[in-house]
Each structure stands twice: as structure tokens, then as C-alpha cells.
Amino acid sequence: xxxxxxxxxxxxxxxxxxxxxxxxxxxxxxxxxxxxxxxxxxxxxxxxxxxxxxxxxxxxxxxxxxxxxxxxxxxxxxxxxxxxxxxxxxxxxxxxxxxxxxxxxxxxxxxxxxxxxxxxxxxxxxxxxxxxxxxxxxxxxxxxxxxxxxxxxxxxxxxxxxxxxxxxxxxxxxxxxxxxxxxxxxxxxxxxxxxxxxxxxxxxxxxxxxxxxxxxxxxxxxxxxxxxxxxxxxxxxxxxxxxxxxxxxxxxxxxxxxxxxxxxxxxxxxxxxxxxxxxxxxxxxxxxxxxxxxxxxxxxxxxxxxxxxxxx
Numbered sequence: 001x002x003x004x005x006x007x008x009x010x011x012x013x014x015x016x017x018x019x020x021x022x023x024x025x026x027x028x029x030x031x032x033x034x035x036x037x038x039x040x041x042x043x044x045x046x047x048x049x050x051x052x053x054x055x056x057x058x059x060x061x062x063x064x065x066x067x068x069x070x071x072x073x074x075x076x077x078x079x080x081x082x083x084x085x086x087x088x089x090x091x092x093x094x095x096x097x098x099x100x101x102x103x104x105x106x107x108x109x110x111x112x113x114x115x116x117x118x119x120x121x122x123x124x125x126x127x128x129x130x131x132x133x134x135x136x137x138x139x140x141x142x143x144x145x146x147x148x149x150x151x152x153x154x155x156x157x158x159x160x161x162x163x164x165x166x167x168x169x170x171x172x173x174x175x176x177x178x179x180x181x182x183x184x185x186x187x188x189x190x191x192x193x194x195x196x197x198x199x200x201x202x203x204x205x206x207x208x209x210x211x212x213x214x215x216x217x218x219x220x221x222x223x224x225x226x227x228x229x230x231x232x233x234x235x236x237x238x239x240x241x242x243x244x245x246x247x248x249x250x251x252x253x254x255x256x257x258x259x260x261x262x263x264x265x266x267x268x269x270x271x272x273x274x275x276x277x278x279x280x281x282x283x284x285x286x287x288x289x290x291x292x293x294x295x296x297x298x299x300x301x302x303x304x305x306x307x308x309x310x311x312x
Contacts, residue, residue, distance in 0.1 A: 036284040037084055039077050047097050047112070048076050052083055055136045057092035064167055065137050066296055067130055068095035071148030072115040072207050073106060079147060081284045082292055085312055089293065094133045094142075098125040099149075104205040115149055116205025119217055123153050127161040134165060143168040143296050147283050148244060149211055151176040155226060163228045170234045170295045172282040173244040176252070177226060178213035180245045213249070229257025234295035234306075236282055238265050243279040261299060261306055263291060269308035286312060 043050045076095045099115040099122035146154040151174020200209045210217040237250045254260040282288045290310040298304045
């Protein structure tokens with residue numbers, strides 16, 4: 001007996017979500033172009049590398065604190081290649097594990113993963129943390145780096161909470177303009193903007209559906225410009241990204257008074273086709289790390305030119 005169309009759509013959607021959860025890169029970022037640092041070799045405290053959140057850290061060369069924002073199914077440990085590099089280069093680096101939702105299947109299976117909770121609440125958590133960093137360091141502004149959902153959280157933070165607190169915003173495969181998630185939103189169309197959240201929340205938490213193009217959250221956020229005056233944006237995307245899709249959807253549109261570098265990493269840096277830079281590689285691959293280091297070091301300067309070959 002043939003199932004009704006609505007049931008077939010629900011079944012396809014749930015099957016796709018199951019595949020999404022099963023993908024190693026969706027759960028624990030896995031390098032393809034670079035091996036990355038072994039987390040087990042880094043000293044940790046309460047789930048955060050011990051070289052982060054040192055409140056007495058001050059740097060004459062890099063006086064602006066750097067705040068890291070992780071993505072979905074993630075935590076600060078997953079950004080260890082970026083944070084370790086910045087720490088070695090003399091930056092004061094801060095970050096928190098945010099967006100915890102204990103009520104979804106993913107978290108119940110792997111309880112040390114964050115970034116699955118409601119994006120608005122996660123943004124508020126980040127806002128409180130940025131205020132803490134500013135208060136404890138005495139800095140008026142921070143630089144902020146976000147991977148995947150981290151880009152969406154940063155955009156939401158700047159739009160609604162702290163536009164005057166950010167000097168440089170770096171987005172790595174950001175979903176700040178929404179993602180098709182390799183076609184998952186096509187399957188979800190009959191349920192958007194609200195129904196898909198009801199279906200996915202018990203499995204993945206609300207954050208996954210909120211990042212879909214056409215979701216209620218993205219639709220409401222898109223009523224505002226995606227950049228703000230006084231901030232330098234460095235956006236890194238890659239055609240090998242199969243999670244933040246279409247990959248150039250991550251590009252941002254400058255408004256008067258803002259500065260935006262939209263960088264297709266493989267095209268701009270003339271990366272060979274067989275050198276894959278996937279979604280997770282955007283915070284692991286040495287070429288991406290070079291652009292991140294350039295971003296926090298030089299991007300606000302007049303006529304600055306992105307550098308794919310910074311000394312790491």
C-alpha cells in the first residue's frame with residue numbers, strides 16, 4: 001500500500017536527519033586536508049583548554065581579546081587548532097561551551113556536545129560571556145571567531161545585542177544566512193517554517209532547523225542587514241563544504257561603515273582541486289589558519305590584503 005505523500009516526506013526528512021547525525025563531520029569535526037592537533041595532547045579544565053580564559057592575559061602586540069564561538073554538535077575543544085595557534089602567537093583567547101540542550105537524542109547519546117539549543121538563547125549566553133571578557137580584561141571591544149553555527153550566533157549577537165563590542169568578526173563556513181544543508185531544506189519545505197522544528201528538535205535540538213534557509217529564525221534575522229557599521233568581517237568559505245550550502249551563501253553584504261572580506265579560500269589561495277577543504281577543515285587546514293591569523297592581525301588596517309601564507 002502506497003503511503004500518503006505527507007508520510008513519505010516525513011520519512012525522507014527523518015532519514016536525512018539520521019544521516020546528518022551519523023556523519024562524523026557533523027558530530028566531531030574531522031580533517032580531510034590537514035590532520036589537526038590531537039585534543040588528548042592538550043591540557044583541559046572543565047572542557048576548555050587551560051591556555052584559554054586566562055583573565056590576567058595582556059598583550060601589547062595584540063591588545064584586543066579574541067573570543068571563540070563553536071558550532072553545532074561541538075565545543076571549544078573542536079577549535080583547538082585555531083586557539084592553540086593564536087595562543088602561540090601571543091593572543092589572549094577566550095571561549096565558553098554554549099548552547100547546551102540535554103533533551104535531544106544527539107546530546108543523550110553524546111552528552112559532551114554543545115550548540116544544539118535554541119540559537120536565541122545561545123546568543124544571549126555568548127553576549128553574557130563577551131561582557132565578562134570585556135569586564136575582566138578592561139577591553140572595550142573583542143575580536144570574535146565563529147565556525148558554522150558560530151557565524152549565525154555572531155551575526156545575531158551583533159544585530160541584537162552588542163554591535164559596539166566587536167572589532168573583527170571572522171566567520172568560518174558560517175550559517176549566518178542559512179543553509180540548504182546539502183538539500184535537506186528541500187525535503188523540509190512542506191514543514192517550514194515551524195513544522196520542521198517540531199520534527200527535528202527531539203532528535204537534534206532546535207539549532208539545526210533554525211539554521212535552515214527559510215526557517216522562521218533566519219527569515220526574522222534577514223529583516224536586518226547582515227553586517228553593521230564599524231566592524232570588519234572576514235568570511236571564509238570553501239566549495240568543498242557540504243554542510244553550509246550553497247557555500248557562497250555564507251558571503252556577507254557590506255553596509256556603509258563596515259568592511260567585508262568575502263573569501264573563497266580555494267579560489268583566492270589557488271588551492272589545487274585535490275586539496276580538499278571541507279566544512280570542518282575551515283578551522284584546521286593551514287591555509288584557513290593563515291587567513292584567520294591575518295584577519296585578527298591585519299584586516300582592520302587600510303588597504304589590507306588577505307594573506308594565505310602567514311607564518312604559523
